[in-house]
Structures are given as C-alpha cells and as structure tokens.
Amino acid sequence: MANRPLIRGASLACALLVGGCAGWSTWDEERTVVVPEREVGADDYMVVSGDTMYSIAFRHQLDYRQLARWNGVGSDYLIFPGQVLRLKPAPGTEVARERYVTGEIESVGMDDVAIGKPRAIQPGSPAPRVPPAPEEPPQTAVGGYAWSWPTAGTVLRGFGKDGNRGLDLAGNDGQPILAAAPGRVVYSGNALKGYGELIIIKHDELFLSAYGYNARRHVKEGDVVTAGQPIATMGRGPENRPMLHFEIRRSGKPVNPANLLPAHTVSANGG
Structure with missing residues (x-):
C-alpha cells in the first residue's frame, strides 16, 4: 500500500514529462526556420511555404513570366521554400x-x-x-472573352483612391463571389498580407484577376473555372464590413477594372 503513492507520483511525473516533450515538439515544428539558399539582397525575395510564382509576382506587381525568366524557372513555375528569387533582372541581361x-x-x-x-x-x-515601340494587343481582343462583375454590390472605394489597386465592392456576409472571366486558378490561400483569403485566376498570357477578403474559398490551385462560376463567399475587409476586394492585373500591373467591366453593376439586393 505504501508504494501506491510512489507509483502514482511516478506515473504523474511520466505524464508531465511526455506532455512536456509533446509541447516542445510542437513548438519546434511551429518554429521551423527556412534557410535561404544564398544571401538575400535588397532586390531579392526568399520563397516561403505557401508561395507560388504567381503570388510572388502579384505581391511585387511583376509579370510572372518575367520573374520566372530572371530566375531560370521553367514553364512549370515550380519553386521551393528557401529559394531566393531576383525581383529585378541581373545586370546586363535585360535592357x-x-x-x-x-x-x-x-x-x-x-x-x-x-x-x-x-x-x-x-x-x-x-x-x-527611333524605332516605334511595338504595339500591344488591345485589351478587349485578348482571349476573346467578356468581363463580368464578380459580385452584386456597390463600389465602396474606386481604383486609385487612397492607393487602391482595384475596386472594393460592398455586399452581404456569405454572398457569392464569381469568376469575372474564364481561366485557371493559380493561387488560393492566405499568405499575401492585406488580402485575407485570396484567389488569383489566370485568364490568358496577359491578364490575371484577384479576389480578396473571402470568408471561404471554393476553388483550389489548378482548377479551371468559367465566367460567372461561384469561387468563394464574401467575407469582411479591414473595416469589419462585408466586402470584396477585386483587382485585374495586365502583365503584372494593376489596371482599373471599371475600364473592362460592363458599364454598371447591380446593387447588393439585385436591383
């Protein structure tokens, strides 16, 4: 009988030790450090988990094709954590x-x-x-598709206002978010600071569209979507009100979506 408290005490000590070790293991996993493959310079970016070539280019307002070319990345655009990418061409390579x-x-x-x-x-x-600059194809001709509004709602903040790179559209919690044009999902995640749950769709070699502040994403990277297909539900933006942040990028640069979308949108109530 006298040994039972000792056994219980030993069992408790073992349990605390195992629990402590489990805690340390979890803490170590959360603190996993990615070592860069080389020194990260002022014009470099180190890839972290969750990044894609498209999301990195989007974050830095670059054309994903240029970014891949500057870094010798193939057409599969595969990158890995710790890889250090140039955000500018190496001296003498692009002129x-x-x-x-x-x-x-x-x-x-x-x-x-x-x-x-x-x-x-x-x-x-x-x-x-001086030779004239080569003409770019007109925006309306690229892909042969028509743009449509990604959700019903009114414009809260227009392009360029307070540095806005797209349109902020008001709506209701859980309201459907639709693909504005056909394409393929090239990013679906939350690693880009300031966008919340974000989806990026590639429409052709020039245009991408982005949908931020979602409550829930319904598509994953690689999914092919059609115009008007539900891809997410509306969440809340920085002001804690239901909204969608919508951008269109041409060769990596933000353009005013209002110049590509139909002349007017509808209200959040469908009017």
Whole structure:
C-alpha cells in the first residue's frame, strides 16, 4: 500500500514529462526556420511555404513570366521554400530598348552590346531614327472573352483612391463571389498580407484577376473555372464590413477594372 503513492507520483511525473516533450515538439515544428539558399539582397525575395510564382509576382506587381525568366524557372513555375528569387533582372541581361542622342554621341541600349561602345555621329548628320515601340494587343481582343462583375454590390472605394489597386465592392456576409472571366486558378490561400483569403485566376498570357477578403474559398490551385462560376463567399475587409476586394492585373500591373467591366453593376439586393 505504501508504494501506491510512489507509483502514482511516478506515473504523474511520466505524464508531465511526455506532455512536456509533446509541447516542445510542437513548438519546434511551429518554429521551423527556412534557410535561404544564398544571401538575400535588397532586390531579392526568399520563397516561403505557401508561395507560388504567381503570388510572388502579384505581391511585387511583376509579370510572372518575367520573374520566372530572371530566375531560370521553367514553364512549370515550380519553386521551393528557401529559394531566393531576383525581383529585378541581373545586370546586363535585360535592357532598355530606347535609343537617344546626347550631343554627338548616340547612346544605344544594351541589346546592341554586340555592336560595341556608343558610336560617334558625324556633326550635321541627321539623328538616327527611333524605332516605334511595338504595339500591344488591345485589351478587349485578348482571349476573346467578356468581363463580368464578380459580385452584386456597390463600389465602396474606386481604383486609385487612397492607393487602391482595384475596386472594393460592398455586399452581404456569405454572398457569392464569381469568376469575372474564364481561366485557371493559380493561387488560393492566405499568405499575401492585406488580402485575407485570396484567389488569383489566370485568364490568358496577359491578364490575371484577384479576389480578396473571402470568408471561404471554393476553388483550389489548378482548377479551371468559367465566367460567372461561384469561387468563394464574401467575407469582411479591414473595416469589419462585408466586402470584396477585386483587382485585374495586365502583365503584372494593376489596371482599373471599371475600364473592362460592363458599364454598371447591380446593387447588393439585385436591383
């Protein structure tokens, strides 16, 4: 009988020890440190868990294709935690295409580096003709699809107001969020600070659309969606009111969605 308290005490000590060890193990897992593959410079970004090439490009307002090319990433766009990506091209690899004349010296872009040093221009000779910039395809022609409003509601904050990169649309909790055009989901997660539960859809080689502040996401990366398909439900934004933050990016840069969407939207009540 005298041994029972000792046994119970030993059992309690073992239980506390096991519980403590489990706690330490969990704490260690949560504190897992990702070691960068090389030093992270001012113009670099280290990939963390949950990142995709699209989300990193979106965060830094870059074209995902350029970002991949600068870092030797293939067309599968596979990246890994700890990988350090350049956010700018390496010196001498991507160059300006402009030509200009200063005094009597024609400055040439580095795409002409094979020609050698800037070439002297004879006094009195006409300045070299500046080739026109290549024309980009008109926005309406890309993909051959029409944009539609991603949810019913009124515009709370327009493009450019207070630095807004898209439109903030008011609505109701749980209201359906719809794909604004057909495409493929290239990001579905919450790793981008300031967007909450975010979905990014790639529509073609130029356009992406983004849907932030969702309460729940109904699609995952790789899903193919059609225009008007429900992809999420409306959540609450920073002001704790139901809203959708909606962006359209062209070659990585925000554009005003109102220039692509139909002339007007409908109210949250369907009017």
